[in-house]
Amino acid sequence: MFLTIIGGALVCLSTTLIGIYLGGAGGRRAKDLLEFKKSLILLKSQIDYAIYTLPQAFSHIAQRVAPPLDNFYRRLAEAPDGWSDEILQLKSNLHKDDLVNISLLGASLGQGDADVQINSIDMVLATIDDTLGQLTVKNKTDTKMYRSLGVVSGLLITIALL
Numbered sequence: 001m002f003l004t005i006i007g008g009a010l011v012c013l014s015t016t017l018i019g020i021y022l023g024g025a026g027g028r029r030a031k032d033l034l035e036f037k038k039s040l041i042l043l044k045s046q047i048d049y050a051i052y053t054l055p056q057a058f059s060h061i062a063q064r065v066a067p068p069l070d071n072f073y074r075r076l077a078e079a080p081d082g083w084s085d086e087i088l089q090l091k092s093n094l095h096k097d098d099l100v101n102i103s104l105l106g107a108s109l110g111q112g113d114a115d116v117q118i119n120s121i122d123m124v125l126a127t128i129d130d131t132l133g134q135l136t137v138k139n140k141t142d143t144k145m146y147r148s149l150g151v152v153s154g155l156l157i158t159i160a161l162l
Contacts, residue, residue: 004162011161012154019150026139028093030132036094036102037128039065039073044121047114054080054110068092083109101127 039061046057055077062073068091075086083106087099094102101124108120 008158008162011158012151015154015157016147016150019146019148019153022150023143023146025093026135026142029095029098030135030139032092032094033098033128033132033135035066035069037125037132039069040105040121040125040128044118044125047117047121051114080110098128098131 042061042064043057046052046060047054050057050060052060058073058077058080062070062077065073072086072090076083079086084103087103087106090099105120105124109117111117
């Protein structure tokens with residue numbers, strides 16, 4: 001009897017923890033999007049005000065952003081033409097749609113004058129802002145739902161096993 005109670009408690013605990021983890025996925029994605037937004041704002045200022053070349057700008061940004069973006073910008077400082085390839089290999093919590101949208105920026109970086117590059121960065125920043133707005137609304141409901149599902153599913157499994 002004692003082992004049954006411990007087993008049921010472990011099942012409830014594990015499903016609750018899974019629910020908490022899944023409920024936080026949107027928050028982790030939003031955090032990564034905010035970090036990428038910060039890096040693009042830094043890139044915009046490096047191009048517009050500091051008038052750095054792209055490798056120099058990427059090198060400066062790599063020192064100011066958190067992982068995994070720091071390694072992403074370090075690799076770009078060595079090969080600035082590899083934006084689209086590097087963004088698709090980025091290990092983060094961003095969805096594939098986010099990465100594809102951001103990878104489109106690589107086509108305009110280094111191709112036109114500073115104004116064209118800044119306008120391209122502004123377009124990506126606007127898309128990130130829209131995504132963050134949608135995530136804020138969605139995260140509130142998803143977090144509650146996943147946590148509740150974790151607890152309820154643990155209780156249902158425990159009852160079914162008894």
